[in-house]
Amino acid sequence: xxxxxxxxxxxxxxxxxxxxxxxxxxxxxxxxxxxxxxxxxxxxxxxxxxxxxxxxxxxxxxxxxxxxxxxxxxxxxxxxxxxxxxxxxxxxxxxxxxxxxxxxxxxxxxxxxxxxxxxxxxxxxxxxxxxxxxxxxxxxxxxxxxxxxxxxxxxxxxxxxxxxxxxxxxxxxxxxxxxxxxxxxxxxxxxxxxxxxxxxxxxxxxxxxxxxxxxxxxxxxxxxxxxxxxxxxxxxxxxxxxxxxxxxxxxxxxxxxxxxxxxxxxxxxxxxxxxxxxxxxxxxxxxxxxxxxxxxxxxxxxxxxxxxxxxxxxxxxxxxxx
Numbered sequence: 513x514x515x516x517x518x519x520x521x522x523x524x525x526x527x528x529x530x531x532x533x534x535x536x537x538x539x540x541x542x543x544x545x546x547x548x549x550x551x552x553x554x555x556x557x558x559x560x561x562x563x564x565x566x567x568x569x570x571x572x573x574x575x576x577x578x579x580x581x582x583x584x585x586x587x588x589x590x591x592x593x594x595x596x597x598x599x600x601x602x603x604x605x606x607x608x609x610x611x612x613x614x615x616x617x618x619x620x621x622x623x624x625x626x627x628x629x630x631x632x633x634x635x636x637x638x639x640x641x642x643x644x645x646x647x648x649x650x651x652x653x654x655x656x657x658x659x660x661x662x663x664x665x666x667x668x669x670x671x672x673x674x675x676x677x678x679x680x681x682x683x684x685x686x687x688x689x690x691x692x693x694x695x696x697x698x699x700x701x702x703x704x705x706x707x708x709x710x711x712x713x714x715x716x717x718x719x720x721x722x723x724x725x726x727x728x729x730x731x732x733x734x735x736x737x738x739x740x741x742x743x744x745x746x747x748x749x750x751x752x753x754x755x756x757x758x759x760x761x762x763x764x765x766x767x768x769x770x771x772x773x774x775x776x777x778x779x780x781x782x783x784x785x786x787x788x789x790x791x792x793x794x795x796x797x798x799x800x801x802x803x804x805x806x807x808x809x810x811x812x813x814x815x816x817x818x819x820x821x822x823x824x825x826x827x828x829x830x831x832x833x834x
Contacts, residue, residue, distance in 0.1 A: 548604035549585025593621030599775035614822035615673035632764035632806035637735035658689035666692040667713040668702035718800030
């Protein structure tokens with residue numbers, strides 16, 4: 513009788529349990545979409561594909577990488593913010609996300625509160641580089657020349673309001689110089705124009721600059737992180753010339769706000785385990801990144817602090833909001 517009573521009580525408990533709780537226990541029961549707001553083959557796309565298969569192996573369901581570019585990536589983020597909070601749609605969030613919150617007048621989402629941060633994945637610098645035969649050999653020489661010749665030197669970016677653009681704006685503010693901004697739709701043409709002598713300074717990721725520096729086509733003048741970077745130890749930090757200068761590129765994973773806590777905790781835990789895998793760490797580091805996970809709160813704090821910083825840069829630089 514005791515066994516029968518236990519079985520009946522168990523069945524009765526399941527009958528009273530909320531459907532959502534049962535669904536959470538079973539999560540995931542179908543494929544998960546890992547989306548990003550950049551083009552196929554972009555840095556976001558490459559990093560997403562590094563974690564997709566090992567994350568799928570841990571979750572027991574396929575993780576499908578999807579590209580949704582457009583409107584400075586805000587289309588992809590808007591879709592996540594207004595999506596169903598079930599944990600089946602994730603997004604690769606990166607340092608461009610708080611910048612979008614600073615440069616757009618209105619967005620259909622709140623940059624911080626409409627997302628559930630899961631974990632940061634990687635950290636990386638941006639690099640300021642010139643063609644190998646450029647007459648300016650260091651950041652000190654570049655800043656001295658720019659002060660003596662306002663607006664004569666130019667720098668590239670992959671678009672108005674991108675991290676590359678605002679890094680250049682922040683440099684002008686902190687160094688007290690005036691540079692000419694040249695905007696491109698992507699890195700390819702920017703690289704060609706710097707190599708061809710039509711633009712002076714390339715501001716780009718390690719992924720773009722490392723092959724050019726290694727092959728002797730460009731010279732790295734500075735990295736934007738606080739210390740010299742492991743894969744480019746010969747390039748000094750920009751803060752050595754411009755005290756206090758620091759811009760960190762980063763990438764992480766987020767999802768829709770209000771996803772049930774047991775699901776977000778599972779996702780954060782599994783992402784953390786994926787980052788421990790030697791083959792994952794090796795692939796990230798081959799691209800020049802530093803593997804650096806985080807708690808959801810740490811990732812949220814980073815977004816909030818950078819949003820405030822870039823809003824101030826936009827204001828001080830008199831950059832028209834889009």
